[in-house]
Amino acid sequence: MNRRDPEGYYAILGVSQHATATEIKAAYRTRAKELHPDRNQAQDASAQFRLLNKAYEVLSDPTSRASYDTIVLETANDPVTGAHHSKPESIVCSSCGKLSAQPRYAIFFAVKSFLLLTRRSPVQGIFCSACAEKKAYRASAVTWLLGWWGFPWGPIYSAHAIITNMLGGKRPADVNARLAAYQAWYFVAVGKMNLAQAVAMDAAELARLVPSNSAGAEVGGTLDQLLRATGASTNRLKNSWRLLSRPFYVQAGSIAVIALGIWLGYENTPASQPPRGPKTYVGNLSATPRLQT
Template sequence: MNTLARDPKGYYAVLGLSPGADATAIKSAYRNRVKSVHPDRNASSRAREEFQRLMEAYAVLRDVVRRAEYDTTGQECLDDDDDVSVPAGAIPIACSCCGSLTAQPRYVVYRTVRSYLVWAKTGRLEGIFCRACADRTAVKASIITWLWGWWSLPGLLLAPFALLGNLFGGSKPRRENARILIRQGRAFLARGELELARSLGLQAARFAKLPDDRARVEDLLHATRDAGDTRRLKSRWSLGGGVFLAQALPLAALPLTAAVFALIATKPWDVPVSTSGTIAMRPVGIGEIRHVAVEGLKVRMAPIFGAPVLTLLDRFTTVEVTGDTDTPEWVHIRTPAGVDGYVETRSLYAGSGTRFKSQWCAENRGGQPGAGEVLSRRVSGDHRMLIHNEGRRDGVVKLKTLAGHTVASFYIPATYHIGVGGIPDGTYRIEFATGSKYSRGCGVFLDEMQAGVLPVTLTFKYLTTGTIRSLTNIAEISLSPAPGDPVQPLSLSVEKFAADD
């Protein structure tokens, strides 16, 4: 049987709604409407009548059972729960979702959570359902929460409770369900179906907690005492089935997913090098790749402390173990430059140093440099230069001698045009790098770093001792030259840019 899509007494029309509106819409419409028709605010001669009509409509539509009877029968609803004189041919309450007649209706409330970055809003999907419609509504409420409930801190706390509640069948208010089952039983009793009426009375007994409800259940069971228990309905509201599994599996996977993200974030397998703690000695094997764990490691000609030093290695330099010695305290290595020598075993750490250096650079990033800040300066002078960075990424510019020694370096933010000074006499190559998240500890950008070198040199010198320098003669360079500019930068490896003297 389908729910009658009629509004014979105009209850929905009074509120400005269509039949089938949810409880939230009914409450909101009532609050808005009562402000305009209340006799204290409305001087119209019809205000009192309209106000009484509004109160009558809201009294019916706000009540779960009375509204269900009104929607189902399209007739005057029963106002008195104690009225047992149900007329013959009475129509049982139908499912508010699909409109079909069900012998086991339930009033169920499912919860939803929607997050809005800094706050979360809870909602309700509710109604008198048959079991099939209840399952579909539960899945709908859970999907809404899965998609929208996690994007705020309150949502992270509320969403799991809403999902668990929906998983276990939502909430079934005792008072409303007792009244529904009692009225459903009376309707079947009026139609002469004693077995169904008695079965509904037994189901109502599990919800009836108030003395009045228990008395009505006793009246219904007494009226159907001749039916016995020959047709007791098997409850269709037990947990289980495909819908339960569909909601349970994502919830079961949630702790596993959180554990995976925690492992990725903490990286317990990837312990960084401690720059201050004691480095444990570990045996090494020929052919292993290791990296330097201390700053300024001395590579010696022989495995003794007094041996001549061949070269110095920076922390995180990757080396290859090429041989062992008579003592485990020393090991023979080959540096990236091809130098063979001996170092202390305790100064090496397993694996390539690239990954550990990246993490160290991020941890020692320091504060954001200011526009035009001098990052390093070895020699000072009286010359000036204009630097244009019209790109979308910040830049670092280095002035290097032809021998490769850095004289000064400057920080130029994206879209800035900055004049820098203190440049000494000389001829310089211009190297630069662009990127984001500059690390002071390593002198590199952590994200999107690219390096380049201008194919020209700049020479700064005085023409005569008394020459007055004009602002129009200041040298200019651009980190993002126009496509038609003959001076286009050449690509430079990031490692070469970062390797400073």
């Protein structure tokens, strides 16, 4: 069984872990036809069909897909006793493949509309902050261009997507606390204790955002052990994710320009003008007639 696909959800759909939401949907349709028990006479067809449906249910929802993508990190190891089955793998950015001290699972949204149709596609994965910036820009650019033109959801989804992307995407706290705890443990395993401490502190901060009754709350206990093992540190990571500063300012800037444009347009409309009837004709006396050449 693939560690990164513990339940075989990607395998049954026949897609890679990096498949887009559209690819997953298309694969589901194709596979559902192939595996439907009415058509498929194989003995395990109905079990396969159930697995396929379960896979689609989990992977078509961006948040549950995020949990599934990182589930392996929860069970992989015990940071203190080192009870671990294989050599630790670091978490790398799913886009550029680089090792980052602050990888985050982020979900961005791109909206496309046409008349009555509006489609919101998630763009998700584990990213370093530089790649997250690029993903945020791209998803927002698509949305700025194509998102608005649907009724009634176009403008609503577009505004939501642009603001979400601008703030660095949707980043489930439980998933990210788990991710950071795992990365801290990885740094312990390779003997980079200073970095491990700093990342563990970062993870502890993320874990504080997880509601204590949720599934991700167990990370807190793991972290306490981890921090006891590494010792608390005054080294703090500079938060490279804070508002993903550049996308935030560029996009906030665009919104401000549009808002200013609307406001100026509004201000320049004379309020005293009578609401009905033809406009009073005002001849422009200073204008000289243009000669046609």
